[in-house]
Amino acid sequence: MNSPDRVPRDLQSVTADPRYIGASVSRPGAQRLVEGRGTYVDDIKLPRMAHVVYWRSPVAHCRITAIDRSACEKMPGVIAVIDGAQVAALCKPWVATLGHLAGMKSAPQHAMALVRACWQGEPVVAVVAETRVQAEDALQHLQVDWEFLPAAVDMETALDAATPLIHPELGDNLCFTRTLDTGGVDAAFASAAVVCEATFNFGRHTGVTLEPRCQIADWNAGDQRLTVYHSQQAPHMMQDLYARQFSLSESAVRVICKDVGGSFGIKVHAYPDDFATVALSMLLKRPVKFVADRLESFTSDIHAREHRIKGRIAASKDGDILAFEIDDLTGIGPYSMFPRTSAIEGNQVVNLTGGPYQHQQYRANLKVVFLNKTPTCQYRGVGHPIACAVTEGLVDLAANKLGLDPLAFRKRNVIRDDAYPAVGASGIKLEVLSHEACLRKIELLMDYPALRAEQAACKARGLYRGIGFATLIELTNPGAAFYGVGGARIAAQDGATARLEPSGAVTVMVSVGEQGQGSEGIFAQIAADAVGVSMKLVRVVTGDTDVTPYGGGTWASRGAGIGGEAVLQAGLALQANILKVAAAILNRDSAALAVRRDEVVDASTFESLMPLSELGRVAYFRPDTLPAGFTPELMVTRHYAQRDYPFIFTNGVQASYVEVDTDTGFVKLLKHWAVEDCGRVINPMLVDEQIRGAIVQGIGGALYEECLYDASGQLLNGSMADYLVPMSGEMPDIEVAHVQTPTASSQLGAKGAGEAGTAGAPAAVMNAINDALLPLNAAVFSQPFTPEKILRALGRVS
Amino acid sequence: MTSTHTIHLSVNGQARQCAVAPRQHLVDFLREDLGLTGSHLGCEHGVCGACSVRLDGQVVRGCLVLAVQADGRSVETVEGLTDGGTVRDLQDAFVARNALQCGYCTPGMLMAAAELLHAQPNASREDVRVWMSGNYCRCTGYQAIVDAVCDVLSSRKAAEVSSSLKLAALQQAVTQQGKTA
Numbered sequence: 008m009n010s011p012d013r014v015p016r017d018l019q020s021v022t023a024d025p026r027y028i029g030a031s032v033s034r035p036g037a038q039r040l041v042e043g044r045g046t047y048v049d050d051i052k053l054p055r056m057a058h059v060v061y062w063r064s065p066v067a068h069c070r071i072t073a074i075d076r077s078a079c080e081k082m083p084g085v086i087a088v089i090d091g092a093q094v095a096a097l098c099k100p101w102v103a104t105l106g107h108l109a110g111m112k113s114a115p116q117h118a119m120a121l122v123r124a125c126w127q128g129e130p131v132v133a134v135v136a137e138t139r140v141q142a143e144d145a146l147q148h149l150q151v152d153w154e155f156l157p158a159a160v161d162m163e164t165a166l167d168a169a170t171p172l173i174h175p176e177l178g179d180n181l182c183f184t185r186t187l188d189t190g191g192v193d194a195a196f197a198s199a200a201v202v203c204e205a206t207f208n209f210g211r212h213t214g215v216t217l218e219p220r221c222q223i224a225d226w227n228a229g230d231q232r233l234t235v236y237h238s239q240q241a242p243h244m245m246q247d248l249y250a251r252q253f254s255l256s257e258s259a260v261r262v263i264c265k266d267v268g269g270s271f272g273i274k275v276h277a278y279p280d281d282f283a284t285v286a287l288s289m290l291l292k293r294p295v296k297f298v299a300d301r302l303e304s305f306t307s308d309i310h311a312r313e314h315r316i317k318g319r320i321a322a323s324k325d326g327d328i329l330a331f332e333i334d335d336l337t338g339i340g341p342y343s344m345f346p347r348t349s350a351i352e353g354n355q356v357v358n359l360t361g362g363p364y365q366h367q368q369y370r371a372n373l374k375v376v377f378l379n380k381t382p383t384c385q386y387r388g389v390g391h392p393i394a395c396a397v398t399e400g401l402v403d404l405a406a407n408k409l410g411l412d413p414l415a416f417r418k419r420n421v422i423r424d425d426a427y428p429a430v431g432a433s434g435i436k437l438e439v440l441s442h443e444a445c446l447r448k449i450e451l452l453m454d455y456p457a458l459r460a461e462q463a464a465c466k467a468r469g470l471y472r473g474i475g476f477a478t479l480i481e482l483t484n485p486g487a488a489f490y491g492v493g494g495a496r497i498a499a500q501d502g503a504t505a506r507l508e509p510s511g512a513v514t515v516m517v518s519v520g521e522q523g524q525g526s527e528g529i530f531a532q533i534a535a536d537a538v539g540v541s542m543k544l545v546r547v548v549t550g551d552t553d554v555t556p557y558g559g560g561t562w563a564s565r566g567a568g569i570g571g572e573a574v575l576q577a578g579l580a581l582q583a584n585i586l587k588v589a590a591a592i593l594n595r596d597s598a599a600l601a602v603r604r605d606e607v608v609d610a611s612t613f614e615s616l617m618p619l620s621e622l623g624r625v626a627y628f629r630p631d632t633l634p635a636g637f638t639p640e641l642m643v644t645r646h647y648a649q650r651d652y653p654f655i656f657t658n659g660v661q662a663s664y665v666e667v668d669t670d671t672g673f674v675k676l677l678k679h680w681a682v683e684d685c686g687r688v689i690n691p692m693l694v695d696e697q698i699r700g701a702i703v704q705g706i707g708g709a710l711y712e713e714c715l716y717d718a719s720g721q722l723l724n725g726s727m728a729d730y731l732v733p734m735s736g737e738m739p740d741i742e743v744a745h746v747q748t749p750t751a752s753s754q755l756g757a758k759g760a761g762e763a764g765t766a767g768a769p770a771a772v773m774n775a776i777n778d779a780l781l782p783l784n785a786a787v788f789s790q791p792f793t794p795e796k797i798l799r800a801l802g803r804v805s
Numbered sequence: 806m807t808s809t810h811t812i813h814l815s816v817n818g819q820a821r822q823c824a825v826a827p828r829q830h831l832v833d834f835l836r837e838d839l840g841l842t843g844s845h846l847g848c849e850h851g852v853c854g855a856c857s858v859r860l861d862g863q864v865v866r867g868c869l870v871l872a873v874q875a876d877g878r879s880v881e882t883v884e885g886l887t888d889g890g891t892v893r894d895l896q897d898a899f900v901a902r903n904a905l906q907c908g909y910c911t912p913g914m915l916m917a918a919a920e921l922l923h924a925q926p927n928a929s930r931e932d933v934r935v936w937m938s939g940n941y942c943r944c945t946g947y948q949a950i951v952d953a954v955c956d957v958l959s960s961r962k963a964a965e966v967s968s969s970l971k972l973a974a975l976q977q978a979v980t981q982q983g984k985t986a
Contacts, residue, residue, distance in 0.1 A: 033900050040908025041896040043843020043883030047909065050842035140826075217847045217855055217909045217943050268845070268909030269943050301848045523906030523944050696903045696949055703946030727852040727941070735947035736938035 027532035031692035034528030045266040048221040048238050053294040058139040062132040064124030067158035067379035067720025075150035084141030089133040091119035094286040098252050103343040105493030111183040113343035114174035118282035125341035128306025130280050158379035160720040162338030165376035173341045173377045183350035183375040195330035195368040199321035203404035208789035210713030211313035218268020219299040224288035234261045240275040241560030246552045247496045248277050264550035270522040271387040275562045277345045305725035311386035313338045320401035328420045330368035331361040340382030346495045349383050355390025362480040364420045369432035379720045391766030399477045399770035440658040444746045445682045449660050453680045471667045475774025477767040481657045483759025484568035488653035500648035501570045502556025503577040507641040509627040511619030512544045518558025519570030520549040525693035526566045530574045537578025539602030564759020572753040576645035588639045651752040659683030663771035667779040672794030676739040684746040686758035694760045695743040701764025707733045709769035812876035817885030825872040832856040832867025843883035843912045854940030857913035858882050864916045883912035892919050904953040906944030918954045
């Protein structure tokens with residue numbers, strides 16, 4: 008489909024007068040934020056608003072034996088002290104499984120623990136007061152008696168007979184298991200000239216959104232209606248969940264998401280304290296605000312990525328990859344997370360491992376086990392960084408053993424650019440990718456031969472520098488295959504409503520929201536081009552279930568591809584309706600008219616006929632002058648769901664250049680490159696910044712970030728001082744380039760771009776470190792690659 | 806904990822007299838009592854930098870300073886910087902470079918960057934990366950922030966050169982005029 012002769016040199020534009028799609032224009036919302044005039048949830052004050060703080064389990068597993076509220080209730084400002092049973096009277100428990108993940112199980116979970124608390128950080132008692140300070144003061148006087156219960160905290164022993172069962176009714180600590188086998192794996196390994204294997208470890212980490220999770224729940228008893236101001240990515244999903252868990256109609260629930268201070272997947276889940284805070288508002292009949300503090304964030308925001316994978320690769324003597332095999336063990340929390348479940352990440356690792364390559368044989372075993380640790384779920388990249396690191400780590404091992412250059416080895420083995428549509432060995436359907444074009448581009452971008460020469464020159468001076476590559480695929484623009492088919496009520500479609508205002512301005516209401524990616528900016532670009540108006544005339548409204556069309560929101564890199572297509576279709580439909588009104592006013596054929604730059608023009612001569620402001624004036628205020636029976640329809644709604652493939656995959660390649668200090672084990676990141684193909688690029692600046700930000704989050708997991716637990720399940724580093732994230736001083740400059748292969752599944756042709764950076768960065772950094780360590784016969788496969796681990800690998804410490 | 810202290814201070818150029826609890830942090834006072842919500846709370850223990858404000862011209866962590874410590878002093882927040890127009894070029898550069906995504910860290914970033922522009926007008930790109938390392942950003946990967954600060958460093962330098970050239974030209978013209986007269 009995109010073999011070199013068929014790649015369009017210049018992308019065909021999707022609109023008649025393209026001015027904004029494809030241009031690096033600034034986001035309309037950015038000005039407000041640089042002036043400190045954003046509205047994050049904690050900035051909002053409502054009349055009679057109360058504040059809640061939660062008493063959370065101090066240990067990994069305990070039985071609650073008594074709650075003495077008497078002293079707490081007497082503290083100044085305290086309104087109520089509420090336990091789990093009171094909340095459970097209003098809010099139904101849930102079981103987070105998906106029907107298409109065969110055999111998956113989890114236990115019923117309540118908004119607040121009833122008898123047992125199953126992880127350090129699980130909410131147990133709510134203290135509500137007039138102010139946050141009073142609530143925190145009162146919390147110190149709450150007396151909760153509890154006794155230790157044995158905990159399961161090590162995934163390697165979670166299924167052993169000696170390990171306590173977290174939920175005895177489930178029979179074991181196994182949440183989900185899956186096996187995939189193409190059938191010829193053993194024969195492929197038996198015939199291989201080269202077999203390499205390694206065990207890869209991935210540290211459990213979390214998203215650390217700078218704005219913590221927060222919400223205000225406001226139950227209005229007068230009109231029996233719930234409004235929730237929420238720092239969230241999926242407002243309609245939350246509307247549905249609140250309605251169902253509290254037995255309300257959807258129309259009785261409004262979810263509003265104003266400015267969101269970072270999300271990255273952390274804010275796409277339904278947390279127990281979300282429901283508890285709503286229950287408190289219903290019990291007290293007044294607004295209740297919850298804002299997690301940083302320790303609460305570390306113990307109650309979802310964690311992700313704790314995997315141990317034994318991987319093998321088989322290759323022929325000519326350098327063809329024949330097979331991959333992985334055995335993946337991953338530890339989640341005591342409950343599968345609601346409603347997206349904690350089994351998706353492991354399932355993704357199975358689907359994605361080996362994804363870029365042509366091999367035919369693949370076997371994977373996955374075990375997802377329950378632990379008494381913070382629940383895990385989807386965090387930026389979801390399984391991709393793990394699958395990519397395993398695949399690319401094994402690819403480098405095989406290339407080294409064969410004596411082949413790692414870039415040449417990848418060029419030989421990736422699926423050919425003219426082979427699409429294709430099916431990967433794991434069964435994934437690939438519409439159209441461009442691995443070969445991306446590999447060619449990165450080789451030029453980084454000047455690979457010169458960099459190898461520089462590396463050799465440094466080696467001669469005793470400096471250990473390494474170059475690492477990571478090819479990747481990324482799942483974007485999902486259809487209903489992700490959640491809907493499994494029974495989760497999360498929309499796969501999104502919608503946009505476009506309205507021409509009397510002045511000629513355009514208002515667009517979209518079900519995909521903004522958390523900083525620039526969604527609202529690209530929607531304004533698309534709408535402006537589709538309708539034919541200046542971008543400054545377009546206002547985009549998102550994040551309010553009372554206002555926007557119904558939709559899925561932001562996840563799985565779907566904002567531009569799904570939401571953008573809905574905006575394009577709504578804009579084009581509005582333009583068509585504008586032309587019908589113009590035809591009626593001007594008494595001309597609408598086919599002979601066009602909208603250009605805020606005016607109705609003659610379609611062939613482009614002679615200006617009427618500004619949109621005049622058309623709006625007539626349509627709204629002088630309909631008496633229009634032909635009888637004609638009604639202007641200057642507000643239209645269009646929806647889009649991607650239904651051609653389960654997912655639209657993107658691809659790319661990253662390269663990392665590092666220097667390892669063999670005396671200290673420190674890794675200095677010298678430079679990073681990324682070439683990626685997200686289809687049509689709507690705003691190059693925003694896409695580049697998505698990729699850079701995602702790469703740095705991936706580097707965080709590779710070098711610094713890990714939620715460390717002791718043997719009893721206590722989190723040891725629940726503060727920003729102890730849990731390290733990348734800072735500007737350690738980060739390299741990142742060069743980004745694009746190959747554009749639009750998807751044919753939409754008119755816009757855009758695929759997702761938000762997660763590929765995180766998917767590839769850890770693998771590229773790992774391979775660069777191991778390339779640097781190669782002359783010393785050392786290698787590391789356990790993320791994060793701390794100085795200690797590198798010194799151990801070098802035998803410098805034992 | 807109900808006793809309060811009366812403090813007199815200047816906030817964004819406006820004289821204020823307020824009763825505050827001795828334990829109240831400066832940023833909580835600014836956000837909750839004065840409604841200046843541009844400064845944000847990220848960690849409440851001085852690590853992330855989102856609550857940075859100026860106290861007598863120096864950048865401090867609003868979560869590590871008590872409101873009573875601001876008694877008799879001058880506080881400036883992002884709202885004041887914006888209205889004063891002194892960092893307009895920096896704010897414009899942040900927008901132009903997309904040096905912010907969610908915007909939560911941005912007021913603190915602007916505080917740190919404005920101090921750098923003042924303290925190290927000849928800072929290198931590497932200096933900028935090191936200086937800005939006291940502020941967390943989880944969205945951008947930092948490069949656009951570094952780019953924006955570097956843009957302003959060079960544009961301010963260029964403006965300085967051009968204004969000193971203009972001054973020199975003016976002086977020369979005056980001298981010549983004197984000669985002709």
